[in-house]
């Protein structure tokens with residue numbers, strides 16, 4: 001029987017070294033870099049909780065302590081803000097503490113995304129779960145996990161989030177071969193390649209860092225050999241799942257997302273994400289927009 005159970009747990013891999021942001025990430029996890037005034041990772045946890053996934057497992061590594069502290073209480077700070085009667089800031093400090101039930105497991109050897117997900121097996125057990133990658137920031141106004149859950153409820157198996165991207169950028173992503181379904185925004189995935197060269201890409205769909213996975217993925221990951229970059233790739237395990245029968249937890253569908261998504265994984269797109277989100281804010285948006293317009297006019 002295909003596993004149609006609902007998804008309750010989210011796994012958030014956060015063990016990467018953040019080398020693209022050095023030296024900022026020498027002593028600070030890249031997940032803690034602020035997007036306007038909130039760490040990037042908080043958006044991701046809020047997204048999971050909004051979708052009903054209030055059991056969050058972080059896969060961390062060495063030097064991720066600030067991340068754990070961020071989702072814990074800071075009694076000293078709370079006391080100071082309380083004394084000052086600064087309730088607005090106090091609420092912003094306690095917001096991340098009260099988000100959900102947060103757990104941590106360390107990855108040990110950084111052997112790749114697939115390996116990080118395998119670390120979640122003990123906590124997740126035999127139920128479907130979500131994986132959210134911190135580098136992909138989905139605009140809170142365009143929630144995607146609920147739509148992906150609806151696809152899973154219909155088809156079972158696993159569901160990945162896809163976006164159409166310019167073909168010349170496809171080598172930055174996992175890329176699926178797809179067949180259409182009776183819905184424009186849902187495709188059946190028949191094959192997947194991690195970061196293919198442009199001329200070998202089977203489609204112009206990119207896998208975005210949101211996955212709903214059948215627990216069968218753990219068994220597959222255990223025997224997945226290192227792939228691109230010498231790392232154990234989640235994409236390679238999904239490729240196997242795509243060809244497995246539904247009774248064994250196989251089958252992979254793609255939900256084609258057309259909402260707003262920002263990439264906080266490299267410097268240029270990180271800056272674009274910060275500016276985009278800041279210009280849309282009620283508090284600092286108007287001032288920033290005015291300044292930007294005159295700044296650009298001077299360039």
Ligand code: G1P
Nearest residue numbers: 113136172173174207208209235
């Ligand atoms: C990872 C995945 C890739 C996916 C991407 C989405 O790559 O391996 O398949 O398309 O996330 O952001 P990374 O960007 O971590 O190298």
